[in-house]
Every structure is written in C-alpha cells, then in structure tokens.
Amino acid sequence: MTERIRGRRGVELRKRRLAAEPLCRLCRADGVVRAAEVIDHIVPLAKGGKDIDENCRALCHEHHAEVTAKQFGRRVRQRISPDGWPA
C-alpha cells in the first residue's frame, strides 16, 4: 500500500491539485460545471495507486462518494486472526 502524504505537505498538495483542476471531472464529463471539493486517487492508494498528480482527479463530494462506493463496495473482508491482527 502506498503511503499517503500527510500533514502540512499533504494539505499543500491537495490545495495545489484543486487549484490545477477546480471543477469536478465527472460532472464536467456530463456537461455540468461544479466546483471540485475532493482530490480522488484514480487507482486507490489502498490498491497500490501512487500519490502522484497523474493518479489524481478532482471530484465533487457526490461523485467522490459514488466512485469510492464502487471501488470499495465489494471489498473482500480481511481475515482477522484471534490475536486481533490481520491474518
């Protein structure tokens, strides 16, 4: 799993990406102009996506919730061993 860039550097990165792409990409694909609020990773970091601009797109909250549900909706439940750690 790729480490997400956190802290002040992460905030700056998000701001820069939103400034570079201020409108929701999926709304724009439907011909709708709507401000983006979330930077989404096209390939989720949890699935090995990289935290680079090329793997990012700007989305509104609704589209972000929608794609996240699609990406993780059928996630296989992780097995937890008796000591509480992933098996």
Ligand SMILES: [Zn+2]
């Ligand atoms: Zn949208």
